[in-house]
Amino acid sequence: MPERIWVYGEVSAGAITTxxxxxxxxxxxxxxxxxxxxxxAPADAIETLGQYGASKVFRSADPIFDDYLILPxxxxxxxxxxxxxxxxxxxxxxxxxxxxxxxxxxxxxxxAITDVGDFALRDGSVEATIPALGGAYQNTSTLVSEGTKLxxxxxxxxxxxxxxxxxxxxxxxxxxxxxxxxxxxxERVDVPVEGPQIEKALKIVAGGRGLKSAEGFAMxxxxxxxxxxxxxxxxxxxxAAWVPYSMQVGQTGKTVKPDVYIAxxxxxxxxxxxxxxxxxxxxxxxxxxxxxxxxIADLGVIGDVYLVxxxxxxxxxxxxxxxx
Amino acid sequence: MHVIVCGKVIPDTTVPLQIDPKTKRVIRSGIxxxxxxxxxxxxxxxxxxxxxxxxxxxxxxxxxxxxxxGIRKAYAMGVANGLHLLDDAFAGSDTxxxxxxxxxxxxxxxxxxxxxxxxxxxxxxGIVPVQIAILLGxxxxxxxxxxxxxxxxxxxxxxxxTGYSVVTAELPALISVTSGINEPxxxxxxxxMAARKMPIxxxxxxxxxxxxxxxxSAARERVLTVGAPPARTAGEVIEDGGEGGRRIAxxxxxxxLI
Ligand SMILES: Cc1cc2nc3c(=O)[nH]c(=O)nc-3n(C[C@H](O)[C@H](O)[C@H](O)COP(=O)(O)OP(=O)(O)OC[C@H]3O[C@@H](n4cnc5c(N)ncnc54)[C@H](O)[C@@H]3O)c2cc1C
Ligand SMILES: Nc1ncnc2c1ncn2[C@@H]1O[C@H](COP(=O)(O)O)[C@@H](O)[C@H]1O
Numbered sequence: 001m002p003e004r005i006w007v008y009g010e011v012s013a014g015a016i017t018t019x020x021x022x023x024x025x026x027x028x029x030x031x032x033x034x035x036x037x038x039x040x041a042p043a044d045a046i047e048t049l050g051q052y053g054a055s056k057v058f059r060s061a062d063p064i065f066d067d068y069l070i071l072p073x074x075x076x077x078x079x080x081x082x083x084x085x086x087x088x089x090x091x092x093x094x095x096x097x098x099x100x101x102x103x104x105x106x107x108x109x110x111x112a113i114t115d116v117g118d119f120a121l122r123d124g125s126v127e128a129t130i131p132a133l134g135g136a137y138q139n140t141s142t143l144v145s146e147g148t149k150l151x152x153x154x155x156x157x158x159x160x161x162x163x164x165x166x167x168x169x170x171x172x173x174x175x176x177x178x179x180x181x182x183x184x185x186x187e188r189v190d191v192p193v194e195g196p197q198i199e200k201a202l203k204i205v206a207g208g209r210g211l212k213s214a215e216g217f218a219m220x221x222x223x224x225x226x227x228x229x230x231x232x233x234x235x236x237x238x239x240a241a242w243v244p245y246s247m248q249v250g251q252t253g254k255t256v257k258p259d260v261y262i263a264x265x266x267x268x269x270x271x272x273x274x275x276x277x278x279x280x281x282x283x284x285x286x287x288x289x290x291x292x293x294x295x296i297a298d299l300g301v302i303g304d305v306y307l308v309x310x311x312x313x314x315x316x317x318x319x320x321x322x323x324x
Numbered sequence: 325m326h327v328i329v330c331g332k333v334i335p336d337t338t339v340p341l342q343i344d345p346k347t348k349r350v351i352r353s354g355i356x357x358x359x360x361x362x363x364x365x366x367x368x369x370x371x372x373x374x375x376x377x378x379x380x381x382x383x384x385x386x387x388x389x390x391x392x393x394g395i396r397k398a399y400a401m402g403v404a405n406g407l408h409l410l411d412d413a414f415a416g417s418d419t420x421x422x423x424x425x426x427x428x429x430x431x432x433x434x435x436x437x438x439x440x441x442x443x444x445x446x447x448x449x450g451i452v453p454v455q456i457a458i459l460l461g462x463x464x465x466x467x468x469x470x471x472x473x474x475x476x477x478x479x480x481x482x483x484x485x486t487g488y489s490v491v492t493a494e495l496p497a498l499i500s501v502t503s504g505i506n507e508p509x510x511x512x513x514x515x516x517m518a519a520r521k522m523p524i525x526x527x528x529x530x531x532x533x534x535x536x537x538x539x540x541s542a543a544r545e546r547v548l549t550v551g552a553p554p555a556r557t558a559g560e561v562i563e564d565g566g567e568g569g570r571r572i573a574x575x576x577x578x579x580x581l582i
Binding site for chain 1 (some may be wrong): 340341343348349351406418419420423431438443446449450451452453454455456458459463464465466467469470471480481482483484485486487488489490492493494497500503504543544546547548549550551552553554556558559560561562564567568570571572573575576577578581582
């Protein structure tokens with residue numbers, strides 16, 4: 001019998017997240033994919049999960065999962081895992097995914113593996129591939145505890161593939177009582193980001209501390225607009241508050257795999273590379289010939305962003321016939 | 325108000341870390357150590373809370389002997405008590421083992437708030453804080469980019485995919501704070517001098533009643549193999565002799581990207 005592989009399903013901005021679909025695809029490849037979907041979800045959620053290979057969805061639309069952090073999902077998931085004993089449960093390394101995996105690992109005393117890039121099942125044990133220390137190593141790990149193995153997987157580790165299918169739905173009861181209502185989500189605030197979202201963009205222009213100031217991003221936006229690209233950034237400039245966190249690429253930001261990634265004034269720290277080295281074409285502009293970003297670039301230009309990028313902008317404008 | 329900060333002391337962040345293929349652990353000896361920037365942010369946040377509401381901060385770290393350097397840094401910043409979980413028996417702990425040790429140490433005294441960094445700068449598993457909260461049976465408020473304490477409750481702005489959420493809970497609670505939440509204070513010279521003489525309490529696994537429950541033998545996660553990542557071959561690197569921008573445009577056009 002194929003092993004049952006569970007996926008913690010997540011919804012963001014009114015849709016099942018792409019990462020959930022990546023995990024469902026992988027789960028269906030390895031065994032029987034089943035999804036735990038808690039809280040509000042779009043009307044076509046079940047259908048979408050089925051399309052990507054889910055055979056079953058454990059579902060509760062109870063608002064308690066939207067209104068209170070971690071604890072209701074933890075109670076519901078712990079009870080279901082106890083009953084159903086899936087072989088593996090997959091979580092995306094998102095805020096909610098990490099929190100639930102962490103809570104379950106402590107509650108079930110089973111541990112968890114984080115930062116997983118891939119995994120396989122061998123004779124009932126799990127072998128996870130981990131790009132350790134930001135990708136400087138590629139290790140494999142296993143969990144020696146009994147029962148369900150919890151894996152927290154990096155986004156974009158698998159390609160989501162629609163295979164078609166109609167999942168069975170099993171209603172799950174929501175936990176109640178004051179104990180699970182101890183952490184209240186009082187308000188959700190959306191911070192609008194200008195232009196295309198970097199997770200979905202096919203082209204990305206990214207800036208780092210080499211731009212010297214927040215104003216330097218205006219030039220990157222101009223280039224991005226010409227290319228139809230999104231703008232990304234390093235943690236250094238996000239921490240300096242030049243740009244919002246939603247633009248951060250890397251280990252603790254977004255993982256991206258665009259067709260082209262143009263890194264401007266970015267050193268190429270391993271934590272940044274962890275989020276973008278899967279890009280098809282990488283172009284880097286940096287004044288320092290020793291900058292590690294050059295080691296993974298298809299084209300590296302040793303030079304000043306303030307000379308190279310304006311010339312690139314001019315050149316693209318000319319090629320597009322915007323100027324002569 | 326008693327605020328407890330859990331923070332790591334990590335190998336110098338400018339030195340690329342290496343893994344010992346024999347023990348399959350990060351090599352921590354022979355490298356300078358420093359207070360994890362994530363821990364410094366947590367200490368700063370704790371001090372801001374006690375500066376505003378009174379009380380004191382305790383710093384707890386589990387780590388090798390070299391970790392005292394980080395405890396002294398925390399003292400210099402203004403922390404009142406430092407606890408060092410120091411024992412060979414802790415070595416090789418996985419995240420849950422680490423969380424068990426920290427939770428046991430936290431429980432030794434009454435507290436109002438525990439502050440962690442969302443992830444440590446050397447292993448960034450990012451799951452230890454919630455594990456600690458569950459083991460202690462207290463609410464966890466995670467990924468905070470702003471924190472305020474009012475009366476008996478704590479309120480955070482929790483980072484989200486699309487912005488942030490306002491999340492509240494009653495004390496005692498645990499919060500994890502994101503990098504960049506604050507600019508940690510520079511320890512004043514007076515603090516640095518005083519820190520040298522402050523005592524550091526050390527605790528072993530058996531002091532915490534955890535002999536056999538932590539360390540490599542108790543770890544749920546086992547590293548099987550340590551290997552190199554598939555290499556991405558470097559392309560061409562050119563000096564910008566005034567043609568750099570055009571060269572990029574040529575490549576973009578050749579690959580159908582403009
Ligand atoms: C736990 C942890 C998680 C992290 N997560 C992330 C993450 O998710 N994402 C991330 O990006 N970082 C992350 N970091 C931080 C990372 O280690 C680096 O500090 C950061 O990526 C550096 O950003 P930067 O390249 O903008 O800055 P720097 O490293 O300062 O590089 C600036 C570069 O600009 C170049 N430069 C200067 N002037 C010019 C010029 N005029 N023209 C061209 N080039 C110029 C310099 O040569 C230099 O290479 C993390 C760190 C830790 C410890
Ligand atoms: N050895 C440790 N000593 C003290 N705190 C720790 C330790 N390991 C993890 N933590 C806490 O847990 C957070 C997340 O760590 P990690 O799960 O390793 O990313 C850190 O920022 C600390 O607050």
